[in-house]
Amino acid sequence: MPPPLMQKDEVITKLIATFRRWGYDGATLSRLSEATGLVKASLYHYFPKGKQDMARAVLDTVHLQFQEQVIQPMQQAEASRESLEAFAQNLIDFYMEGNASCLLEVFTLGSAREIFAESVKGSLEKLKDCLADFLEKSGYDPETAAVKARRGVIAVQGALVTHRGLGEDAFFGEAMKDLPDLLMPRDP
Amino acid sequence: MPPPLMQKDEVITKLIATFRRWGYDGATLSRLSEATGLVKASLYHYFPKGKQDMARAVLDTVHLQFQEQVIQPMQQAEASRESLEAFAQNLIDFYMEGNASCLLEVFTLGSAREIFAESVKGSLEKLKDCLADFLEKSGYDPETAAVKARRGVIAVQGALVTHRGLGEDAFFGEAMKDLPDLLMPRDP
């Protein structure tokens, strides 16, 4: 049998970009095939249950990356404005200056909605909890921390959508750099 | 010829719900047909260029409704916190407690992206400008008003996405009721 053209990780990386750009319903097997360079039958070798398997692998992989690159650094961070600035920068890197859509958003539309609802909910809650913990650690009482954490999650998702809609290169970056002021405003 | 089953306005109303739920690529002609009760050929009577025509009509109609129900009241509002509270309530009504997705978000994914990019950008800018004008009127300097207006637009889009992702009934409403505090915090 022929040698593998690429590792499964590489395939998934290419699938991720396609699902982010096209959404679940827009990411047809033809587009996924074109993006990976594998014909449909080869994709079915890696993902026996087809598109749903691919999307699941994509979601799991991105979830793991988000944990490592955004959540864990935040959990280990000391309570300071600098930590929030680093958090913002990690988000900028993770979402490629806002040019990569969030799968948690993309997979709540169309046919993907029911399939991935639970995973999406879990990931969003993790982000919110992580922010709330940090803010409590920073001295806010639990109620204030919860409201601010909600604002934080909303800001990330909203900035991604608005960046996409406005098409201004620097929009997402500027919105994220506003995060520290949004969550821990300096006293006026 | 048989009498029309319904006015074009009624047809569009039903199309709106379908595009919001399924996105552009997920809103297949079969689903649009089912939602309206018209067979595909009848839909083509109303919208000769097919799905693209339907989506355009949907986007234009929703844009007009948003102008009337959200933008114009805000433009005529006096500079006060109460006006912001009314603005938030108008958003809650417009987006049906968060259960209706924003087409500006939905149409920036998949095949719709290039087609509607300009319209989406225009609508988002209108909302941002409207908020910035209000905040300047309320006494903020132009730079601060611009930053806060950006936060406002992001908050609306982000709250819609996060509401959908978390599936908590009251999420969007609570996030919108937080808007006045977000944009015009009471002095501590």
Place this chain on the structure above:
DNA sequence: GTCTATAGTATGATAGAC
């Protein structure tokens, strides 16, 4: 592990009867 070939279905879109 990758390919060609193809099955069966769904898609967007039309023609033409009434």
Place this chain on the structure above:
DNA sequence: GTCTATCATACTATAGAC
């Protein structure tokens, strides 16, 4: 203005050769 019937294409998915 609505319908049945249909087209060509694209879709997800699979079988089988190498």
